[in-house]
Amino acid sequence: MAESLRPYLAASRPSWQAHVVHWLVAARMRPHALRPIDPQWVRANMGKPRGPRQLMARSTGARLALRPPTGGWPGGEHLVWPAAAPGAPTLLYLHGGGYIACSPETHRSLVGSLVRRTGGEAWVPRYRLAPEHPHPAALDDALSAYRFLQREQGVAPERLVVAGDSAGGGLALALVLALRDAGEPLPAAVVTFCPWTDMAATGASLNENSARCAMFAGETIRRAAGFYVGGGDPRAPTVSPLYGDYRGFPPLLVHASADEVLRDDALRVAERARDAGVPVECALWPRVPHVWQFFAAVLPEARESLARTRDFSARHTAGR
Numbered sequence: 585m586a587e588s589l590r591p592y593l594a595a596s597r598p599s600w601q602a603h604v605v606h607w608l609v610a611a612r613m614r615p616h617a618l619r620p621i622d623p624q625w626v627r628a629n630m631g632k633p634r635g636p637r638q639l640m641a642r643s644t645g646a647r648l649a650l651r652p653p654t655g656g657w658p659g660g661e662h663l664v665w666p667a668a669a670p671g672a673p674t675l676l677y678l679h680g681g682g683y684i685a686c687s688p689e690t691h692r693s694l695v696g697s698l699v700r701r702t703g704g705e706a707w708v709p710r711y712r713l714a715p716e717h718p719h720p721a722a723l724d725d726a727l728s729a730y731r732f733l734q735r736e737q738g739v740a741p742e743r744l745v746v747a748g749d750s751a752g753g754g755l756a757l758a759l760v761l762a763l764r765d766a767g768e769p770l771p772a773a774v775v776t777f778c779p780w781t782d783m784a785a786t787g788a789s790l791n792e793n794s795a796r797c798a799m800f801a802g803e804t805i806r807r808a809a810g811f812y813v814g815g816g817d818p819r820a821p822t823v824s825p826l827y828g829d830y831r832g833f834p835p836l837l838v839h840a841s842a843d844e845v846l847r848d849d850a851l852r853v854a855e856r857a858r859d860a861g862v863p864v865e866c867a868l869w870p871r872v873p874h875v876w877q878f879f880a881a882v883l884p885e886a887r888e889s890l891a892r893t894r895d896f897s898a899r900h901t902a903g904r
Contacts, residue, residue, distance in 0.1 A: 587712050589798050589842060589851075589868060590722075590748070590838075592866055592867055592868040593867070593868050593869075594841065594867040594868065594869050594885075594888065594889075594892075595743075595869060595870065595885070595888075596870075598869070598870045598871035598872065598885070599647055599871070599883070599885060600704050600886045601783045601878075601882055601883050601884060601885075602869075602871045602872050602883060602884075602885055603741055603871060603880050604857050605872070605873060605876065605882065605883055606718040606739060606798045606843075606871055606872065606873055609732065609741075609798040609799060609873040610798040610799075610873075612613035612715055613651040613798065613799040613800070613900075614622050614767070614798070614799070614801075617799070617800055617801040617803070617804050618801055618803055618804070619717075619787050620807070621684075621804070621811070622714055623713070623714070623715060623811060624683065626682075626685040626762055627685045627686060630685060630895050632876070632904040633692075637690070637692075637693060640693035640878075640881055641692040641693040641696055642663065642895045643693075643881065644693060644696030644697050644699070644700050645665070645696070646664065646665055646666075646695075646696035646699040646700060647663065647665070647666050647668065648661060648662070648692070648696075649661070649662045649664070650662075651661075651707070651748060651876070653740040654737065655685040655735075656728045656729075656731055656732040656735070657709070657728070657729060657732040658709050658711060658712075658725040658728055658729060658822070659709070659710040660688045660707065660708045660709040660729070660748055661688040661689070661695075661704065661707075661710075662694065662706070662707055662708075662750055663692070663696055663699045663705065663706045663707040663708070663739030664704075665699050665702070665703050665704060665705070668701070668703060668704055668705065669703035669704065670728070670812070671743075671901075671902070672702055672703040672704030672705075672799040672898075673702055673704050673743055673744070673745045673772070674704055674705050674706070674707070674733065674734060674739045674743055674744050674745070674746050674900065675695070675698060675702065675704070675705070675706035675707070675744075675745050675746075675775075675797075675897075676706075676707050676709075676729060676730055676744060676745070676747070676749045676755075676771070676826065677691070677695050677698070677706045677707070677708045677748060677752070677760070678692040678709070678711070678715045678726055678728075678748035678752035678755045678756050678774030679708060679748070679752045680707075680744070680750025680751045680752040680753065680778075680875060681747065681750070681751065681752075682712075682751050682753075682780070682808045682811070682812075683713060683714045683722060683751045683808075684713055684714050684715065684808065684810035684811050684812070685713065687710060688709070688710055689818045691708065691749070692698070693710075693747070693878060694770060694875075694877055694878050694880075695708055695881045697886075697890055698747070698890060698893065698894075699888050700891070701774060701891065701894040702759065702898070705734055706747075707729065709725055709726065709728075709729040710725075711726055711729075711755070712725055714811040715812075715814070715895070716809040718811065718812055718813065718815075718816070718823065719812055719813060719816055719823050720735070720812060721823070722755055722812075723755065723758055723759065723762060724821055724846070725766070726755055726756075726759045726761060727759060727763070730744075730745075730746070730759060730763065730771075732770075734769070740801045740811055740881025740896075741769040741770060741771055742772050742901065743772065744771040744772060744858045745771060745772060745773045745774070745775055745897045745900070745901065746759060746760055746771045746773075746774050747774070747775035747776070747777075747893075748775075748776060748777070748779070749776070749778055749779075749877070750777070750778050750779065750780050750846070750874065750875055751776035751780050751812070752811050753778060753780065753781075753801070754776075754781045754825055754849075755778035756774055756775070756776055756779070757774065757776065757779060757781060757825035757828070757853065758821070758822045758823070758825045758828075760774055760833060760834065761821055761822060761825055761828045761829075761830075762822055763831055764833065770832075770833075770834050771834055771862050771895065772834060772900045772901045773833075773834050773835045773836070773837070773897060773900040773901070774782060774833070774834055774835070774836045774837070774883065775836075775837045775843050775893055775896065775897065776836070776837065776838050776839070776848060776850070776853075776890045777875055777889070778839070778840045778841065778844060778846055778874050778875050779825075779838065779840075779846070779849060779850055779851070780797045780805070780846055780849055781822050781824060781826040781852070782824050782826040782827075782847040782848075783809040783812065783813050783818040783819075783824040784809075784818040784819050784824060784854070785805055785806045785809055785818075786803075787845075787846070787848030787849050787852065788848055789802075789844070789845055789846065789847040789848040789849070790845050790848070791847075791848060793843055793844055794845055796843050797841075797843060797844045797845045797873075797874065798843070798844070798873035798874065799844070799873055799874040800846075800857060800874065801845065802845050804845070805845055805846065817863075820853070824851055826849065826853050826856065828856075829860065830856055830857040830859075830860035830862050831860045831861065833860065833862045833863065834862075835862065835863040835864070835865075835883040835894070835896075835900050836854065836857050836862055836863070836864045836865070836898070837864075837865045837892070837893060837896045838850050838851075838853065838854040838864065838865070838866040838867075838869055839866075839868075839869070839870055839871065839877075839889050839892070839893070840867075840868055840869075841868065841870075841871075841872045842868040842869065842871075843870060843871055843872070844874045845876065847868065850866070850868075851866065854866035865892070865896055867889075867892070869885045869888075869901055870890070872885050872886075873891045877889050877890055
């Protein structure tokens with residue numbers, strides 16, 4: 585482990601469960617890491633809410649309601665903890681999937697695990713996917729969802745936490761940058777799990793971790809970026825929030841794996857925000873796969889990340 589990463593490490597050694605989960609994810613994902621990317625194949629074969637995924641979603645205990653498009657809401661899901669605590673935060677959760685795949689259904693177990701811990705609710709929009717809908721379609725849908733929660737649902741910004749994983753983590757950052765630039769009310773805090781923040785693919789970890797990442801190779805990320813960027817500028821801040829100006833940004837939480845190819849996408853955006861005066865909590869866990877928070881039922885590192893997220897969200901929405 586590079587000495588420069590040690591200040592960020594949440595644990596010095598991975599759990600035995602992390603080794604098992606890492607092996608299982610790698611067995612499923614690594615055979616595809618260097619193959620050409622077909623978005624339709626990815627949607628058909630990856631991340632379906634079948635079997636264990638459905639069981640994990642039910643086991644969280646969160647109550648689910650499907651929310652069709654209405655009043656600016658692009659469609660999606662609403663998850664609520666049955667015994668919702670007064671004053672608990674509301675999450676606007678943006679799912680990952682490389683901007684080309686996944687959905688509120690595929691992320692139901694992860695969001696349900698968050699809702700169980702925060703004791704509140706989460707709204708998960710079904711934003712449009714690339715390559716049929718490149719940037720800024722996903723951002724436009726995220727903006728519509730955020731405004732819907734304020735204007736139609738009466739969610740005060742100071743009670744709202746914008747969150748997301750992977751591409752959804754990058755989209756969460758881009759959303760808040762766009763809101764800030766438009767002079768609109770900002771959420772109380774932002775949470776990102778393993779955020780994808782650099783469509784220009786300049787992070788050193790794309791090469792350093794290419795052989796040990798459980799899910800992707802560096803080349804996977806380079807190939808995938810073009811679907812979302814389209815003909816745009818890969819360094820535009822709302823495409824790649826790594827290049828944004830973070831002055832005036834809300835408190836930010838960033839959790840990533842020390843061994844994933846997107847490690848430096850997470851670390852560099854955390855450092856950029858901290859340099860702009862933003863309160864940042866950034867932590868890395870060794871050996872866990874990309875977005876390991878999915879495995880809260882079996883993985884201690886996932887439960888620790890979600891517990892830290894609960895505490896962070898409560899701290900920045902309490903009494904507001």
